Amino acid sequence: xxxxxxxxxxxxxxxxxxxxxxxxxxxxxxxxxxxxxxxxxxxxxxxxxxxxxxxxxxxxxxxxxxxxxxxxxxxxxxxxxxxxxxxxxxxxxxxxxxxxxxxxxxxxxxxxxxxxxxxxxxxxxxxxxxxxxxxxxxxxxxxxxxxxxxxxxxxxxxxxxxxxxxxxxxxxxxxxxxxxxxxxxxxxxxxxxxxxxxxxxxxxxxxxxxxxxxxxxxxxxxxxxxxxxxxxxxxxxxxxxxxxxxxxxxxxxxxxxxxxxxxxxxxxxxxxxxxxxxxxxxxxxxxxxxxxxxxxxxxxxxxxxxxxxxxx
Numbered sequence: 001x002x003x004x005x006x007x008x009x010x011x012x013x014x015x016x017x018x019x020x021x022x023x024x025x026x027x028x029x030x031x032x033x034x035x036x037x038x039x040x041x042x043x044x045x046x047x048x049x050x051x052x053x054x055x056x057x058x059x060x061x062x063x064x065x066x067x068x069x070x071x072x073x074x075x076x077x078x079x080x081x082x083x084x085x086x087x088x089x090x091x092x093x094x095x096x097x098x099x100x101x102x103x104x105x106x107x108x109x110x111x112x113x114x115x116x117x118x119x120x121x122x123x124x125x126x127x128x129x130x131x132x133x134x135x136x137x138x139x140x141x142x143x144x145x146x147x148x149x150x151x152x153x154x155x156x157x158x159x160x161x162x163x164x165x166x167x168x169x170x171x172x173x174x175x176x177x178x179x180x181x182x183x184x185x186x187x188x189x190x191x192x193x194x195x196x197x198x199x200x201x202x203x204x205x206x207x208x209x210x211x212x213x214x215x216x217x218x219x220x221x222x223x224x225x226x227x228x229x230x231x232x233x234x235x236x237x238x239x240x241x242x243x244x245x246x247x248x249x250x251x252x253x254x255x256x257x258x259x260x261x262x263x264x265x266x267x268x269x270x271x272x273x274x275x276x277x278x279x280x281x282x283x284x285x286x287x288x289x290x291x292x293x294x295x296x297x298x299x300x301x302x303x304x305x306x307x308x309x310x311x312x
Contacts, residue, residue: 006091015100017055019203020100021099028105068088086174121192122163122193152187
């Protein structure tokens with residue numbers, strides 16, 4: 001019942017979903033009711049300037065299970081919008097999901113079955129993805145980076161249909177200065193599972209993810225890998241130094257030679273490769289320095305413009 005403390009908190013982000021939000025809400029409510037567990041729904045309008053927030057207010061008035069709706073001043077991105085919603089979540093299980101109708105809330109039962117086996121994170125993966133090739137290819141590269149950053153075997157980090165143990169998320173002390181990152185959360189969970197979910201073409205509008213946003217997002221994970229990355233670079237340099245030393249030593253004691261004649265072209269190629277290698281390392285250091293500087297400035301990643309809630 002609406003007055004009962006929720007077990008499941010569904011945090012739903014919306015970006016220009018005026019045409020889809022009502023249908024999505026109906027499907028989500030049906031799926032949550034089918035679980036037989038107390039639940040709440042939290043909607044976050046991520047800076048949409050169409051009629052999305054007005055539709056959310058109408059849904060809030062009709063459905064007592066919708067415990068809060070938030071409106072952000074400006075489009076802050078999916079991670080920031082989820083963070084704003086998490087601040088309102090009271091359940092022991094957090095469900096995250098997009099509201100663009102590309103994912104089917106009816107698949108919730110399959111995720112919940114895996115969660116009940118003792119997993120702390122259960123993620124959907126889009127087995128038959130209905131996106132264009134120009135979205136799928138960058139996504140595969142991004143997934144490869146995120147697998148390395150989280151040290152897991154997850155196939156589809158970009159699928160927002162996920163269940164989390166709320167204790168795991170709350171340990172990160174999230175807020176406007178420190179937004180939710182599923183890769184970081186998953187990296188701290190040992191008990192994880194993936195479940196295939198249905199995926200549909202987007203019926204209206206277009207995704208808020210652009211190549212630039214995806215690149216900026218992935219840079220955080222590349223910077224997060226910097227410790228291991230520099231360790232690998234140091235190991236690579238040490239191996240090259242050892243091989244060079246062996247080559248020099250072999251020249252004194254045996255007639256065996258490796259690259260006995262070194263041309264200027266070979267030297268130029270080697271220098272170019274090592275320059276690019278060093279330049280890449282400096283770029284990573286620079287990115288880390290800039291991100292550290294921005295973090296010290298304490299600029300909020302999102303600001304809530306309007307908050308309507310039953311919990312206060």
